[in-house]
């Protein structure tokens with residue numbers, strides 16, 4: 001047995017993934033929900049390809065990135081090991097600039113942070129006609145803070161109406177990225193608000209089935225308020241290298 005194999009105290013991706021699945025299962029039980037309604041997106045931004053490969057090996061399928069240039073080589077590389085029958089699903093979770101929409105439309109399956117009709121139109125026009133529509137969420141800025149991305153809750157209905165007309169996109173739901181909070185009840189509050197907004201839009205005739213909310217530090221609060229898609233980075237991969 002090696003006396004210094006370098007792995008002491010640093011969990012593997014497999015162990016971390018198992019830990020996250022346990023947290024999700026516990027949170028689901030607390031909230032009386034079915035774990036099959038809760039999807040784990042492993043946020044792999046800044047992580048090296050090997051980390052994604054081990055997650056894929058241990059059954060993780062959904063990956064989220066928010067830097068296009070870092071993501072494209074990973075997408076190409078993992079597509080090549082798709083021979084195992086395990087091809088990843090790619091989620092773009094970052095802010096989107098106009099000059100990035102073509103590559104995003106061509107390489108991703110989901111986009112979580114749409115907050116402008118102009119970006120939505122570009123993504124729709126640039127979605128390859130042979131691909132199924134890009135699955136999208138509207139990012140909501142619940143704090144209405146001017147220096148945060150996302151649109152204020154009051155503008156959601158209008159943007160939802162515009163996106164629904166676009167053939168290259170399929171509007172699935174809402175996403176939010178609240179300010180970090182330590183207290184469980186405080187963490188739940190913005191997630192509850194997003195769920196309420198989803199309910200209002202659905203009452204107005206939409207069929208939104210996705211709430212993209214919850215990260216490493218607040219996934220339990222998100223599950224308690226109905227999250228369907230958790231975006232988990234550090235709890236799956238460990239700290240992000242710089």
Ligand SMILES: *Cc1c(COP(=O)(O)O)cnc(C)c1O
Pocket residue numbers: 043045066093094177215216217231232233234235
């Ligand atoms: C980085 C990031 C996450 C994951 O954050 P962790 O705290 O590492 O779990 C989730 N969503 C978005 C939009 C991110 O940029």
